[in-house]
Amino acid sequence: xxxxxxxxxxxxxxxxxxxxxxxxxxxxxxxxxxxxxxxxxxxxxxxxxxxxxxxxxxxxxxxxxxxxxxxxxxxxxxxxxxxxxxxxxxxxxxxxxxxxxxxxxxxxxxxxxxxxxxxxxxxxxxxxxxxxxxxxxxxxxxxxxxxxxxxxxxxxxxxxxxxxxxxxxxxxxxxxxxxxxxxxxxxxxxxxxxxxxxxxxxxxxxxxxxxxxxxxxxxxxxxxxxxxxxxxxxxxxxxxxxxxxxxxxxxxxxxxxxxxxxxxxxxxxxxxxxxxxxxxxxxxxxxxxxxxxxxxxxxxxxxxxxxxxxxxxxxxxxxxxxxxxxxxxxxxxxxxxxxxxxxxxxxxxxxxxxxxxxxxxxxxxxxxxxxxxxxxxxxxxxxxxxxxxxxxxxxxxxxxxxxxxxxxxxxxxxxxxxxxxxxxxxxxxxxxxxxxxxxxxxxxxxx
Ligand code: UDP
Numbered sequence: 001x002x003x004x005x006x007x008x009x010x011x012x013x014x015x016x017x018x019x020x021x022x023x024x025x026x027x028x029x030x031x032x033x034x035x036x037x038x039x040x041x042x043x044x045x046x047x048x049x050x051x052x053x054x055x056x057x058x059x060x061x062x063x064x065x066x067x068x069x070x071x072x073x074x075x076x077x078x079x080x081x082x083x084x085x086x087x088x089x090x091x092x093x094x095x096x097x098x099x100x101x102x103x104x105x106x107x108x109x110x111x112x113x114x115x116x117x118x119x120x121x122x123x124x125x126x127x128x129x130x131x132x133x134x135x136x137x138x139x140x141x142x143x144x145x146x147x148x149x150x151x152x153x154x155x156x157x158x159x160x161x162x163x164x165x166x167x168x169x170x171x172x173x174x175x176x177x178x179x180x181x182x183x184x185x186x187x188x189x190x191x192x193x194x195x196x197x198x199x200x201x202x203x204x205x206x207x208x209x210x211x212x213x214x215x216x217x218x219x220x221x222x223x224x225x226x227x228x229x230x231x232x233x234x235x236x237x238x239x240x241x242x243x244x245x246x247x248x249x250x251x252x253x254x255x256x257x258x259x260x261x262x263x264x265x266x267x268x269x270x271x272x273x274x275x276x277x278x279x280x281x282x283x284x285x286x287x288x289x290x291x292x293x294x295x296x297x298x299x300x301x302x303x304x305x306x307x308x309x310x311x312x313x314x315x316x317x318x319x320x321x322x323x324x325x326x327x328x329x330x331x332x333x334x335x336x337x338x339x340x341x342x343x344x345x346x347x348x349x350x351x352x353x354x355x356x357x358x359x360x361x362x363x364x365x366x367x368x369x370x371x372x373x374x375x376x377x378x379x380x381x382x383x384x385x386x387x388x389x390x391x392x393x394x395x396x397x398x399x400x401x402x403x404x405x406x407x408x409x410x411x412x413x414x415x416x417x418x419x420x421x422x423x424x425x426x427x428x429x430x431x432x433x434x435x436x437x438x439x440x441x442x443x444x445x446x447x
Contacts (some may be wrong), residue, residue, distance in 0.1 A: 005102070005104040006036055006104070006228065008035060008036035008037070008103040009037050009106050009107055009108070010037075010038050010093060010094060010097055010107075011037060011038070011039045011040070011131075012040045012108060013039070013040075013042070013111045014042060014111050014114050014116045015042045016047060016112035016279065017052070018063075018278045018279045018280070018370055019113075020049060020051060020060050021372060022133075023039060023131060024039070024244075026109065026131060026207070026239065026242055027056065027059045028056065028244065029239065029242070031058050031059070035106065038061075038062050038093070038097065039059050039060070039061050040093050041064060042114075043063075043064055044090050048279065053297070057397050062093055063379060064096075064177075071383055072336055078169055078223050082170070086117065091117075094117065094124060094126060097123065098124045105124075105126050107127045107129055107204075108126050108127070110130060110200075111131050111132075112132065112197060113133075115199035118203060129204055129205045129206070130201065130203045130204055131207045131209075132207065132208045134392050135210055135215060136168075136208045136210045136215040136218040136219050136236065136372050136400045137168065137169045137215055137396075138325065138371070138392045138395050138396065139208060139218070140169055140221045140227060140344075141166050141169055141172060141395060142197045143201065143222070144198075145194065148164070149181070149185045150191070155182060155183055155184035155185060155190070156181065157182040157183065159174035159175075159309075160174060161174065164177075166221075168173070168217045168218040168219075168221025168224075168227065169217070169395075169398070169399065169403065170402040170403050171216055172395060172398055173398075175414075176394035177395065178193065178391060178392050178395075196341075200328050201234065202252050203234055204235070205237055206234055206238065207234055207239045208238055208239065209240035209372075210240045210241070211238055211240050211241055212238055212240050214378065215399075215403075215404075216401075217403070219236065219238065225279045238293060240375065241375050241379050243376050245374075258351065258355070260345055260347050261350050261355055261356065264359045264362065265361070267359065267361035268301075268439075269360050269361060269363075270361065270363035271300075271301045271431070272300075272301040272361050272363055273365070273385075273427050274302075274362050274364070274382075275291070275302060275305065275365075275366040276351060276353055276356075276366070276370040278367075278368045278389070279370075280313045280390070281307070281308060281313070282310040285331055287309075287417060288306065289331075289332065290417070290419060290420045291423050292332045292333050293420070294418075295344060295423065296339060296340070297423075297424040297429065298334060300427055300428065301343050301361075302340075302344040302427070303344070303349075303351070303356065304344065304345070304347070305347050305349065306328065306331070306346050306347070308331070308349075310317050310332055326348050328346055332346070334444075349420070354380075357376050357377060357379075358380045362382055363382065364382050364384065364385065364430035364431050365380075365383075365384045366385040366426075367385065368387055368389040368393055369386050369395060369396040369397050370391075377407075378406055383406065383407060384400060384408075384430070385407060385427070385430050386400055386407045386408065386410060388413060408429065411426075
């Protein structure tokens with residue numbers, strides 16, 4: 001009798017630590033409800049995966065052999081990679097678990113890019129659910145895109161910044177949609193992306209890492225029969241906010257806390273702007289120098305996660321394997337680190353973001369608008385500076401600034417270059433004025 005057996009769930013995120021971290025948080029929910037959880041890890045996985053694995057020993061990780069090509073060098077090939085490479089692996093994983101006499105495989109939870117596993121699970125009679133990688137608002141837009149594409153002869157790129165009306169979200173400039181969807185509807189890239197989303201919604205239910213009061217209009221739209229992909233959508237379940245510390249090893253001793261947390265301990269309350277641009281965000285060297293100059297000019301305290309400069313997230317140089325330690329003096333303006341001593345801290349490549357955001361000294365957050373980062377910022381109650389870089393982040397910026405009221409936009413992102421004066425001005429704005437409003441609101445001033 002299945003009911004008396006231990007129930008297990010397979011979680012199947014696509015490659016990318018930004019996909020693995022929220023799935024690990026979801027895993028904890030299942031584990032707390034008595035399920036066994038196996039998470040399939042698709043190569044290439046970043047070194048950060050080791051942190052997640054160490055922080056969540058209750059999850060069994062099934063790491064796939066690295067027989068798929070390394071990360072693609074262009075967004076075109078990335079889509080191809082996402083749609084094709086993970087297919088064979090879940091077949092064996094799902095079969096293994098489905099046939100395990102000790103447990104009953106209750107369900108498979110996939111992310112949008114792993115829809116190929118739906119067929120495997122269907123063959124074995126295992127229910128499949130989708131874990132949306134982003135917000136309910138982004139989902140609302142994506143479900144309405146096919147109807148829009150069907151009426152477009154030319155592709156949405158032609159519409160430029162013209163605002164598009166979608167149910168449940170503020171007017172959305174066409175240019176802010178996911179880049180692949182802006183291609184001509186007959187272009188393979190556009191068709192592939194649209195079909196990934198269509199397919200990803202073809203499951204028993206869609207789990208969204210959000211909560212009602214944050215996205216009430218979008219959630220209502222998703223239950224509206226008009227907001228469809230030409231069919232009735234599956235039920236949408238709000239399972240958020242799943243914001244945790246999946247990347248923190250609970251066995252780490254207090255004195256092993258990251259140096260940036262110890263540095264924050266010595267800063268005044270709510271005085272530091274934290275700049276961190278997701279697991280993949282990169283800037284050109286010129287842009288890095290401009291940010292540094294802006295921070296210099298602002299005079300405010302800052303904590304900045306800096307990566308090796310690159311032309312884009314798909315820059316081939318990023319995938320050259322082991323690289324020497326990043327020389328900060330070589331990529332930042334001369335004397336910057338010296339001038340910033342005491343007032344600012346630069347961290348190479350990765351910081352414990354959730355802990356930083358929840359630290360009392362953190363007063364604002366310059367973010368690339370990845371959905372996990374946004375939720376983490378909202379839950380920490382810090383005003384955000386939106387500097388969107390890739391994927392659905394431009395849409396997230398619109399939701400953050402025009403609907404949720406949790407951030408302001410960093411002007412210049414449209415041209416691909418943000419000037420030092422803008423960095424200076426916006427950092428000052430969020431750390432002084434906007435934060436005051438937050439504080440008064442908290443104190444019940446009724447603003
Ligand atoms: N993150 C972190 N430290 C870093 C950079 C990123 O802990 O230095 C975490 C961040 O807290 C979030 C995830 O990585 O949970 C990034 O996810 P998000 O959706 O914001 O962006 P993505 O990296 O997927 O673009």
